[in-house]
Amino acid sequence: MTDQMPALDPRLDDFLAAELQRAQQDFAMSVAPAVHTQPLVPTRAARRSWRGVAVLGVVGVLAIGLAAVSWPVPKPGPGPAASGGVAVAAVDAIALRGTAMPLVFANPDGVIANRRAATVDELRLHRDAGGANRIALTQLAAGEWLLTWAAAPCDVRGTLTATPGALTLAVEPMPPCSEEVTVRGVVLRFAPSVNAASLALTLVGPPDPITEAEAIAVAKQRASIGNVHSVQAVLGTYLTLQIDADGNGPGGATPAPQVSPDLPVWRVDLFGDHDWERVFVDANTSEVVDLVHHPEFRFDVANRSSIGVVLGLGWDMGGGIVGFESGQTGSITLLLNDPANGFGVEVLGVPGCALLAKANYPTPGALTLVIKDGSTPGSVKLSTLGTVSATPMPRPANELVCSGV
Amino acid sequence: MRDTEVASTRPREALADALYTHGPVLLASARVITLDDDEAQDLVQTTFEIALRRIDSLREPTALRSWLLAIQTREAFRLVRRLRRQVRFDPEVHEIADTGPDLASRADVRRALAALPRRTRAAIALHYLAGLPIAETALALGVSENTIKSQVKTGLARLREVLGDD
Numbered sequence: 001m002t003d004q005m006p007a008l009d010p011r012l013d014d015f016l017a018a019e020l021q022r023a024q025q026d027f028a029m030s031v032a033p034a035v036h037t038q039p040l041v042p043t044r045a046a047r048r049s050w051r052g053v054a055v056l057g058v059v060g061v062l063a064i065g066l067a068a069v070s071w072p073v074p075k076p077g078p079g080p081a082a083s084g085g086v087a088v089a090a091v092d093a094i095a096l097r098g099t100a101m102p103l104v105f106a107n108p109d110g111v112i113a114n115r116r117a118a119t120v121d122e123l124r125l126h127r128d129a130g131g132a133n134r135i136a137l138t139q140l141a142a143g144e145w146l147l148t149w150a151a152a153p154c155d156v157r158g159t160l161t162a163t164p165g166a167l168t169l170a171v172e173p174m175p176p177c178s179e180e181v182t183v184r185g186v187v188l189r190f191a192p193s194v195n196a197a198s199l200a201l202t203l204v205g206p207p208d209p210i211t212e213a214e215a216i217a218v219a220k221q222r223a224s225i226g227n228v229h230s231v232q233a234v235l236g237t238y239l240t241l242q243i244d245a246d247g248n249g250p251g252g253a254t255p256a257p258q259v260s261p262d263l264p265v266w267r268v269d270l271f272g273d274h275d276w277e278r279v280f281v282d283a284n285t286s287e288v289v290d291l292v293h294h295p296e297f298r299f300d301v302a303n304r305s306s307i308g309v310v311l312g313l314g315w316d317m318g319g320g321i322v323g324f325e326s327g328q329t330g331s332i333t334l335l336l337n338d339p340a341n342g343f344g345v346e347v348l349g350v351p352g353c354a355l356l357a358k359a360n361y362p363t364p365g366a367l368t369l370v371i372k373d374g375s376t377p378g379s380v381k382l383s384t385l386g387t388v389s390a391t392p393m394p395r396p397a398n399e400l401v402c403s404g405v
Numbered sequence: 406m407r408d409t410e411v412a413s414t415r416p417r418e419a420l421a422d423a424l425y426t427h428g429p430v431l432l433a434s435a436r437v438i439t440l441d442d443d444e445a446q447d448l449v450q451t452t453f454e455i456a457l458r459r460i461d462s463l464r465e466p467t468a469l470r471s472w473l474l475a476i477q478t479r480e481a482f483r484l485v486r487r488l489r490r491q492v493r494f495d496p497e498v499h500e501i502a503d504t505g506p507d508l509a510s511r512a513d514v515r516r517a518l519a520a521l522p523r524r525t526r527a528a529i530a531l532h533y534l535a536g537l538p539i540a541e542t543a544l545a546l547g548v549s550e551n552t553i554k555s556q557v558k559t560g561l562a563r564l565r566e567v568l569g570d571d
Contacts, residue, residue: 005554006561008533011568015514016437016534023433 103158103186111162111194118185122146127183135203145196148185149203170204298333299367300388305380306373308400312346323400331392347380350400356380420460427470430535431477437530438481440519452477474535475545478527517567525560528553
């Protein structure tokens, strides 16, 4: 098998075996109980976007499968009693790229005696149980019931209220974001006096989704980084925007509208296949609102060198590339998860992406990054000024690109 | 029409199953390549997303595992990840697999691996951990088989040098 390759040092062999075992354990850990299914509610938006479900839905499965790796095993059993007799405990931690969804229990009458997160296998078996109702209670074993519901990876929290005659689950925000409809679930044990089969189930319904046209209009008015190339998917009140880092659209043929710089951005990733961001649009006001408020940091760049360069930027929410011809200036705005994380910059030559200089700015304040000629032809050096322009300068227009390492 | 629909969904179903069958080896390989748990998880996630979009281009379904590993390896070298590492903090804090008897030894191995170029780690992960033949390892890394052999040989020698002889 090793094609006459050298034998491994036994210590490295052990290390690789242990890493494989750790990965197998991570995947076997049934912590992130969310399994893709097709949309269970043919909402207006769902009907509109049905064709995309099969494709993006599997991404939901993959993402959630990995979520099992990311989060600790939830502690089963009742949580600490909060005031008013409401037992509150997050028994579930479901992650999609860092977004967790705790499920909170309001159980003032002690209807629920115990609970645990459902396993992936349990959800796979019963993912269609909810049908058009989007919520179901299925008996797994004596005294053990699986509550499943239609969910979205971007749901941020849920509250399950149990009364002697009903289970009501409210998930925020609803409805599902884009096409990534999933099923989540929790396994419940009820108090002996409860007839589980007779419990009324209610999943607090989503607001009426805004139309795709409305969403596009809002997005175009409010998107901030790069240009809005297209609305990739709209389902319910979420939309996923295709963002183009260079403003020219894929292939450079479709000019996109320039938009104002005040959109709160949840996630930005300006490279290749992942040029997207997700924003939340309030269904009632059609206003774009953020899931997490990220501080904005703006700095200026002045290329005073004699050569054109590409700046590769990396920060704690993404990365991006901006070209500066000799003599060009421009402002760059980053949305940081934590300003103390700062950002990193690499100055790359064109063509060829040679690394000419790099620096990290861990605690950004007012900053103008100045690129000057270095001591040898074709080299540059970086310096900074502790000032920034009063108003943002436009990004420089040029054809500079760097295709990567 | 119905047959077409069924056929078109099979690769995607296979891919969903692949998460469970090939996910562990992808994750373990990613961890050896990146030496960073967060980046590794992100890498596996991204690999499956890309695979989902390109599944129709997979001509040989039995090669799904090596295809996924190749996607993952190429993705591991993309510029964005290199840039992201610049803003990653606490670089000395790592997760070490807590299975097995000798944690200290594995921490030493991890440090020794960190001293190797990422491409060498990738070659070691693909060949020795994931079990890809040299030819497929070379294909995934976009270099010749001789280059892979040379990189691995040099890397393992360097690793022994850093670890020292017991």
